[in-house]
Amino acid sequence: MSSDWKIAFKDKLLAILGPQGVIYKDDELIAYECDALTGHRVKPVFVALPETAEQVSSVVRECYEQNVPYVPRGAGTGLSGGALPTEEGIVISLSRMNKILDIDIPNERVVVEPGVVNVSVTDAVSSSGYYYAPDPSSQIVCTIGGNVAENSGGVHCLKYGVTSNHVLGLEVVLPDGEIIQIGGKTAERPGYDLAGLVVGSEGLLGIVTKVTLRIVRKPETVKTLFATFDRIEDAGASVSGITARGVIPAGMEIMDNLCIRSVEEAIGCGYPVDAGAILLVELDGPEAEVTAQMPIVQSVLKDHNANEIKIARDSNERDLFWKGRKSAFPAMGRISSDYYVQDGVIPRSKLAEVLGKVGELSKKYGLRVANVFHAGDGNLHPLVLYDGNVEDEYHKALELAGDILTVCVDSGGSITGEHGVGHDKKRFLSLMFDESDLDTMNLLRCSFDVKGLCNPGKVFPTPRTCVEPGMKPYKEHPLQKKGLGEMY
């Protein structure tokens, strides 16, 4: 493509968004080169900053007509490169659409624009005794639009579910520019569950411009404890031991010794630095339920060789326990110059076994792996530590991280629990899904985005085209299959 289109396209954007709504200077575009996966960078041609759904629609329509690819972006905290710009494409940032539109306590709903920060939803309803349940660790910066795209989780998913369980309605700008309303404030509507599809679609099916969220009543009681173990395998086995006794805690988190030490050094939250592992358990609900379940949890922990069990005395101490957990990623900077976060999922019952295998991999590659994870739902976040200044360590780290995903999938799990596939993990998607699975996903993408302009090049291992209904499905030429030729 020649660069002539850029001049005309910039004028179009300026006409739609005004001079304050378009970023086109090189030094200002740098901020949009990547999200929190900083290893990959592409400078977008322009960044559009719409303030209304109509503006989003006009920009998207323009892209559709000119065949310009675009990438939607929230706060840029994503860890899988989902908001990585496309070469010769633009970024549509939703950060200016940040208003809470409606707070409806009796109906347990809040309607927001996509740029609203996650924690602001809870802040807005907290005084009425409600909160918004999905709480990713980045909740003080990440936006609801990004949460919707990634189907974000957090530390309380085991009991309360992930973003898709809390989204009832969406306004979406489809890739041809049409604005549609999906679902709404009511619990059910006739038709396919389009909201369920769009949530977690990683920005490939359209741009969300309004979100109707379900809020939940704060529990009567919350009790948090941590237990220390010599061996992380014992901590892991405790987790399925607890659910096997019929207790579903609000959250269960494990950190290994490397994590504990770096977190303790960074913020001093009272974790014992010589423990092999810490298991954090939070119970919530009616007082009598929590009171009855606490001894069950404690006895399971003791059965699995827990050393110290410490119950938070008050909400301040509880916040401190959690602060340690939520600081685990940034605290890694204390013990390693660089780290790579993995996001595999395994069945709870395989925790001990998989942790052992991760340890072996760490030895094999000669790189340290710090383990911190949402143990309740089997969502591992191994942090592969490396030094970017040492030749090849980065690639070794990536290879090790990839091997961890193979272990996860082999155990019956998934390559990603909440960070998304994005740019980073697309080559691993075929560990889980075969050709017909991916072909089915492509049918869906083609129903939304025939031209493939909306966040292209993400999620799927190889680009797929769409066929118009009635046409024969695209089949690879035998020469292509053998890798001897490419289609132009």
Place this chain on the structure above:
Amino acid sequence: MAESKSIKEFISILGAANVTTDSSGVTDYSIDGLVPKAVLFPENEEQISEILKVASRESVSVMPVGSGTKRSLGNIPPSLDVLLSTQKLDRVLEHEARDLVATTQSGVTLEGFQNKLGENNQFLSVNPMHQAHGATIGGIIASNASGPLRLRYGTLRELLIGLRVVRADGTVFKGGSKVVKNVAGYDLPKLYVGSLGTLGIITEATLRLYPVPERSETYLVSFTTLEKCAETVMELLKSELVMNSLELLNPLLFNEVTGRIGIELKRKKHALAIRVMNVDKAVSEQMALVKKVCNKARGQGVTVEGESENKLWDEIVNCPWNKSSENLVKLKAGVLITDVARVFSELEELSSQRALILYASSKAGNGIVDITLKGDTADLASTINTLREYCESGKGSLVIEAATPELKSEVDVWGDIGSGLALMKRIKSNFDPAGILNPGRFI
């Protein structure tokens, strides 16, 4: 005739024993008065794939069913070639109790599934209609059936984490996974919840489970007026109680249900059934709070537990359909929680004006109103149209779940599907280009 040639092919795929073509056999499976030419009972996924390949090639319409308990859901089919029942896909494949997850073939009945899970003191947290009549896992997924437990546990959308499906062209694919947290690729299981067999035939499902709570108790309580009921609902919802079910019953349903299970309450007006399932002590403490809230509004109630409690909920869900379904109409409204009482009184007024028999209950904490009506077709049609307008004006919806063909030909079954309809149609045509799966009934 294309169908008879195809039926021969179906017989060669399935064997004659798995294809019903005799007239009394196929009449049992009629839909809206139309009789299928054959009913197919494949025994495995490969056979379903082979059948759908033939059907796509020959443009034979296929209506997927489980046990066929919800055949009345949907528009009158423009034509009816064959029914395909998943009944013989009847094995529970895997129950990993430590993971609170089980994988089952789609033709397993909910009842059979629950029995199996019960061996490990776990359960699938739904209690929809027709459980006693053999409702299957595949059927409740495809029709998004849940029941009063949804207040605590949500619907199938929250519980279905993975599935296998045969697409209309015979392609077999899987979606989701066997772990509760997974965001790899599109969330295909969500697409299939409530898709009514229009996008493929579900052959396997992986479901999230819950432990059976230590104790369950229900407070059945009647109030002097609907308003008192509604006030109590809002009071309960904003409290810290963790209720499993909160059902509002109209007087006729309340009296019928209590009569059947032999519960005697002096007052026979609007009532609430409030269920709490938890550890023993938490049930006692929460029930005390429930009663306190109800007493404030002068409720008159009785505590039900054990076998009568199970019967009570079975009746609330199935009454009056479990006695006779003849000429009954079933509607489901989805409205705001704060609109439930208004919809109830509008409904009662409309029914009494037209002398319709009305049974109504509401999952009051979810804004779902289940309505059964009986009466003259023209009166029913006008009632539905007025009520739908009322629901839709409050951003809600009203769907006909069962009705006579006469009524269906007068009133739209689904109502306004909204601005996503064109997109839904694109999905349908991409997934089923030959238009063979349940054509004309839904999307």
